[in-house]
Amino acid sequence: DQSFIFQALDEASRRDLAQAAHTRRHASGEVIFTMGAPGHSLMAIAEGHVRISMLSPTAREVTLADLGPGEVFGEIALLDGRERSADARALTNCTLVVLERSALFELLQRSPKLSIRLIELLCERIRRSDERMMEIAFLDLPPRLARMVLRVTVAAPGSEARPLPRLSLSQTEIANMIGSSRENVNRCLRKWQKAGLIDLKDGWLVILDRAGLARVASLD
Numbered sequence: 001d002q003s004f005i006f007q008a009l010d011e012a013s014r015r016d017l018a019q020a021a022h023t024r025r026h027a028s029g030e031v032i033f034t035m036g037a038p039g040h041s042l043m044a045i046a047e048g049h050v051r052i053s054m055l056s057p058t059a060r061e062v063t064l065a066d067l068g069p070g071e072v073f074g075e076i077a078l079l080d081g082r083e084r085s086a087d088a089r090a091l092t093n094c095t096l097v098v099l100e101r102s103a104l105f106e107l108l109q110r111s112p113k114l115s116i117r118l119i120e121l122l123c124e125r126i127r128r129s130d131e132r133m134m135e136i137a138f139l140d141l142p143p144r145l146a147r148m149v150l151r152v153t154v155a156a157p158g159s160e161a162r163p164l165p166r167l168s169l170s171q172t173e174i175a176n177m178i179g180s181s182r183e184n185v186n187r188c189l190r191k192w193q194k195a196g197l198i199d200l201k202d203g204w205l206v207i208l209d210r211a212g213l214a215r216v217a218s219l220d
């Protein structure tokens with residue numbers, strides 16, 4: 001119901017959606033599906049958070065996205081009929097609303113608005129991937145790391161929450177989000193701590209000087 005793409009449906013279609021969908025629960029840490037598996041369903045997150053990631057041949061992980069309530073995943077394999085393009089894992093206990101291909105296609109045929117929302121979702125993901133690709137291709141670690149820290153500590157668009165001044169991700173998780181190693185991330189964070197941009201305590205990264213970090217983020 002909180003899902004942007006399904007808000008496109010009229011009431012009757014929403015009732016059909018509710019009938020066709022089933023819910024699935026996953027405990028924190030559980031694998032939802034793995035890259036390469038066949039996939040015929042789309043999932044909307046009702047509760048909890050899900051991490052979308054990929055493993056390198058040497059088992060290093062890169063995080064593609066962390067998704068929360070109202071967000072949708074699994075649309076790629078569902079739409080193109082191929083295998084899952086990435087791994088999905090529950091970051092917290094999760095409740096997912098699962099919709100099979102036949103039910104979604106029926107709804108898409110009835111609602112052009114739903115198709116457009118789904119296309120908008122794919123466009124948004126391509127934009128974000130392009131941005132990440134640009135950062136990995138052109139930026140050194142400090143501006144890349146600064147951008148990530150600023151990005152994940154800014155309130156979501158439309159939300160009234162103030163930007164969170166701190167970050168509770170581990171340094172390995174941070175490294176996985178920007179395609180770096182924990183050691184390099186640690187070195188950079190220590191430098192920023194000495195320079196008074198951030199503080200590191202009790203596993204938290206606390207932002208002390210947001211404007212300073214923004215200056216680092218804009219350098220290449």
Ligand code: CMP
Nearest residue numbers: 052064065073074075076077084085086
């Ligand atoms: P699918 O390929 O079915 O399974 C993996 C899912 O991860 C994919 O559908 C998308 O829903 C999601 N996904 C893949 N790449 C990204 C990305 N770069 N950003 C956000 N979600 C992604």
